Amino acid sequence: MYEGEFNNDDINGYGLFTFKNMHTYEGQFTNGIFHGKGIYKWPDGCYFKGEYVNGVREGNGEYKFVNGKIFKGPFTKGKPNGKGILTIKGTDYNCEFENGKLLTDLKSHIKKKKNSTV
Numbered sequence: 001m002y003e004g005e006f007n008n009d010d011i012n013g014y015g016l017f018t019f020k021n022m023h024t025y026e027g028q029f030t031n032g033i034f035h036g037k038g039i040y041k042w043p044d045g046c047y048f049k050g051e052y053v054n055g056v057r058e059g060n061g062e063y064k065f066v067n068g069k070i071f072k073g074p075f076t077k078g079k080p081n082g083k084g085i086l087t088i089k090g091t092d093y094n095c096e097f098e099n100g101k102l103l104t105d106l107k108s109h110i111k112k113k114k115n116s117t118v
Helices: 106-115
Strands: 002-007 010-018 024-030 033-041 047-053 056-064 070-076 082-088 091-098
Touching: 070 091
Parallel strands: none
Antiparallel strands: 002 010, 010 024, 024 033, 033 047, 047 056, 056 070, 070 082, 082 091
């Protein structure tokens, strides 16, 4: 179900699309495709908020994983890719992803944070 702007008999502009599986996308559309800033939400609480290019997460964004971790940083071809911030239980960690795979050894970061004094 779609609520929003139309132009030239197609979904263009800002709108809210609710899928049959209860996933939602709210944001910019071009010719019926996610394009521009938007937020896609899953019923389990996961979401992606950021930039879309031709229906794909591309550019800067924020993704909440099902385990509650949140990655803020660049996305390429729909996957986290590059340096960003990973938030775990309210604590931010510098990290790096490559093609959706976490490269940073978070165990050493977590150990350092526990041993440091503020």
